[in-house]
Amino acid sequence: MLRKQIRDAVAGFPFAAYLELTKPRILTLVLVTTALGFFLGGHGVHSLPLLIYTLLGTACVAGGSAVLNHYLERDVDRTMHRTRNRPLPTGIIKPSTAMSYGLCLVLSGVTILLFAANLLTAFLALLSAFLYVVVYTPMKRLTWLNTSFGAIPGALPPMGGWTAATGELDLGAWALFLILFAWQHPHFYAIAWIFREDYQRGGFKMLPVVEPEGRRTCRHIIAFSVLLIGASALPAILGLTGKVYLYGAVLMGLGLLGAGISLTLTRSELDARRLLKASVVYLPLLFLLCAVDTGF
Known part of the structure; x- marks a missing residue:
């Protein structure tokens, strides 16, 4: 029982x-x-x-x-x-x-x-x-x-x-922090753009809600995508990774930046979803590059 x-x-x-x-x-x-x-x-x-x-x-x-x-x-x-x-x-x-x-x-x-x-x-x-x-x-x-x-x-x-x-915390830890900090902006701004009406319904003051035209949202996406390219190069500059990681990180960063530029030009939901997909793919590939380059 x-x-x-x-x-x-x-x-x-x-x-x-x-x-x-x-x-x-x-x-x-x-x-x-x-x-x-x-x-x-x-x-x-x-x-x-x-x-x-x-x-x-x-x-x-x-x-x-x-x-x-x-x-x-x-x-x-x-x-x-x-x-x-x-x-x-x-x-x-x-x-x-x-x-x-x-x-x-x-x-x-x-x-x-x-x-x-x-x-x-x-x-x-x-x-x-x-x-x-x-x-x-x-x-x-x-x-x-x-x-x-x-x-x-x-x-x-x-x-x-x-x-x-x-x-301890040293420059390598801060480099990883900066990569994650920069990456989250194009990722979450893309989500906020796609679901801006839903966020407005919930009372959330996301940037695409308070500025529906999207100019500031796109400027932030571009700015943080550029920052991400520089931040992603830091592990190589600090000697934590090698050239394989560096070249791959820069190329992927340029790809993410290109997706952000496309959204800036069209401000369409389709390009916002493309940016979101690009950001989702970007981070695992970056970590994979890091693992391969360092022999993990």
């Missing part, structure tokens, strides 16, 4: 909904960038257990931050077409449960990083959670600058991987 009750309880548990709250696609990117920072900072994987604990702790913090973001935006999510079927708006998971779930994940992740890695790595993870949940999430309703502020916590994971391996 007890076994049947346990089986029924497990069968009825919404595992998929709890996983969805952690934003697994973004979480995957976070873990890949963390691993890259760990590898480049330590010049290889000198301790597999440390890497595993670093990824586990980072996953908990990033996933918990995403859950808390869902919790804070649950009412707005009901009004937007692209978010109204999420677990909280549909009632699959209660808000109080989501809040407890998110807090437990964040605290567990910070604790893991503190004891398995070091204080600096734990601090960076906690800072990332704070900036994402407490600063970026409410800022989306206040100013179009939210994209740039949100790019800061989004660029911290590779620094966390670096500090877990080395115990």
Whole structure:
């Protein structure tokens, strides 16, 4: 009887909904960038257990931050077409449960990083959670600058991987930060352009919402794409990678810039989607180049 009750309880548990709250696609990117920072900072994987604990702790913090973001935006999510079927708006998971779930994940992740890695790595993870949940999430309703502020916590994971391996922040870690910071702008501006009506419906002050003509949005896309080309060259300049990575990074950066220029000329949803696809492809290819060039 007890076994049947346990089986029924497990069968009825919404595992998929709890996983969805952690934003697994973004979480995957976070873990890949963390691993890259760990590898480049330590010049290889000198301790597999440390890497595993670093990824586990980072996953908990990033996933918990995403859950808390869902919790804070649950009412707005009901009004937007692209978010109204999420677990909280549909009632699959209660808000109080989501809040407890998110807090437990964040605290567990910070604790893991503190004891398995070091204080600096734990601090960076906690800072990332704070900036994402407490600063970026409410800022989306206040100013179009939210994209740039949100790019800061989004660029911290590779620094966390670096500090877990080395115990310190140096130029290599900042180079990875700058790459992620610059990349997020064309990526998220493309998303904001495609879904600008939905963002307006939700009351989010994304740049394409406050300036519908798109001139400033396109200028920012071009500017940060140019910055990305320069930032992506830094690992080679610092001696972390070689010429294969450098040439590939510059060529891919020019391709992303070209997609941004096309959007600037047409300001069409089609070109915004092309830019989004280009940005999605860009980052994994950049990391692959880095791995191949360094013999990972």
